[in-house]
Amino acid sequence: MRSIVIYHSLSGTTRRVAERIARQINGDMIEITPEKNYSGSLALLKGCYRSIKRVADPVVPGEIDVSDYEMVIICSPVWAGKPTPVINGAIKVMTGCQGKKVFAIMTCRNKNSANNALAFFVEQLKEKGFVISKTVVLDKKDAFNNVLIAEIAEGFGDA
Numbered sequence: 005m006r007s008i009v010i011y012h013s014l015s016g017t018t019r020r021v022a023e024r025i026a027r028q029i030n031g032d033m034i035e036i037t038p039e040k041n042y043s044g045s046l047a048l049l050k051g052c053y054r055s056i057k058r059v060a061d062p063v064v065p066g067e068i069d070v071s072d073y074e075m076v077i078i079c080s081p082v083w084a085g086k087p088t089p090v091i092n093g094a095i096k097v098m099t100g101c102q103g104k105k106v107f108a109i110m111t112c113r114n115k116n117s118a119n120n121a122l123a124f125f126v127e128q129l130k131e132k133g134f135v136i137s138k139t140v141v142l143d144k145k146d147a148f149n150n151v152l153i154a155e156i157a158e159g160f161g162d163a
């Protein structure tokens with residue numbers, strides 16, 4: 005089964021999860037970056053504001069076609085209780101999503117706030133025509149638990 009892991013990561017935690025999963029399932033991987041980088045505390049405040057407002061940032065790559073894949077895994081950090089504007093931007097430019105299996109993964113500091121964030125994450129994915137197979141929320145401890153990540157990746161095949 006051809007799979008792709010698509011992720012945004014500012015400080016590396018989500019990248020770590022995405023890389024481990026992609027390696028285990030032998031999937032392709034795309035890192036999404038914002039056209040205008042978030043760096044420094046003011047930029048992060050702006051990032052939180054944009055997350056709360058559900059903004060979709062212009063992103064690189066500007067087109068993401070998933071039609072060649074049977075399984076799509078999308079990973080985002082939680083910012084201000086929402087998916088990041090960067091992953092929103094990625095979802096916006098995705099094509100070929102109709103009827104495709106998707107797994108949504110969020111990394112966070114606090115699982116309660118991620119559960120809220122998942123709602124908008126899933127809503128956007130459904131709007132694109134994806135079929136949600138599974139959602140996963142990982143706090144920092146989980147994200148560095150290699151056994152747990154391996155179990156999650158193994159479960160993708162059965163979902």
Ligand SMILES: Cc1cc2nc3c(=O)[nH]c(=O)nc-3n(C[C@H](O)[C@H](O)[C@H](O)COP(=O)(O)O)c2cc1C
Nearest residue numbers: 013014015016017018081082084085111112113114
């Ligand atoms: C701007 C910003 C806002 C954040 N807001 C939240 C939040 O509302 N809830 C939460 O649990 N974690 C929050 N976090 C923590 C990140 O979601 C968490 O550390 C995540 O794993 C970081 O992923 P990354 O290293 O791939 O960027 C925030 C981090 C940043 C930088």
